[in-house]
Amino acid sequence: MTTEKVIGAAAFGRTGAERPFLTGERSMAETLLGHAALNIQLYRLFDDLQQMSVDVVRAMVAAIDAKDNYTGNHSERVAQWSRLMGQELGMSSQDLQMLEWGARLHDVGKIGTRESVLGKAGPLTPEEFEHIKQHPVTSYEVLKPIHRLARVLPGVRHHHEHWNGSGYPDGLAGEDIPLFARVIQTADVFDALTSSRSYRRAYSVSEALRIMSGEAGGCLDPRLVQIWVQIVERMLAQRPGLFAHIPPDPGPATSSAGHGGDGP
Known part of the structure; x- marks a missing residue:
């Protein structure tokens, strides 16, 4: 099959008949093969465009991570933690x-979040919090046109929903929150807690797990928190390098209480 270049081959034959193909039969076969070749090329073009769209979105995510000195490589780590849970x-x-x-x-929707809000040193005002709360829906809308990412959309849109129904954007609760979203949220919270912020130090692994256990059944899916604690404990023994970027437990004098600014 060919248009300007060969993209495939097809063979035709007869069983139990010796007569050659008629001119009309050959023309029909050539026409069918021409349509097949065109369809294959169109499919390849569509696939290339889809991949280009994914690559553009990935570049946007990298730009967002680079924009915030306190959350560099956040998205890659959340992906790694999520895969472990999956x-x-x-x-x-x-x-x-x-x-x-x-x-x-x-977090690709944070491309539409004001830099003054993303990098603010301190708690957000009510208006700023409402502004940053738009990013899950913006992420959803950015990814929606990319057909090959259709299955990830619920997880992206709902990764800030809370197990007790107090989250956003749609106030879902419990098992109504898509599993992908609950897994991403668990990973997201762990990475947020163990990353430095302009207004606080990074928590150690044990501190982060303790805080997350306290949020189980509130913000977080209690089963996934339990699973994540088990994964981390196992990985600390088997692959401690996974958490090398996270600081060790502080002494009693430097330990902090609370984690109020880690919502979005």
């Missing part, structure tokens, strides 16, 4: 791939 939950390889994509792209 594996523990027994997800298929296809689901793991989609979960990882959703986790990597969950």
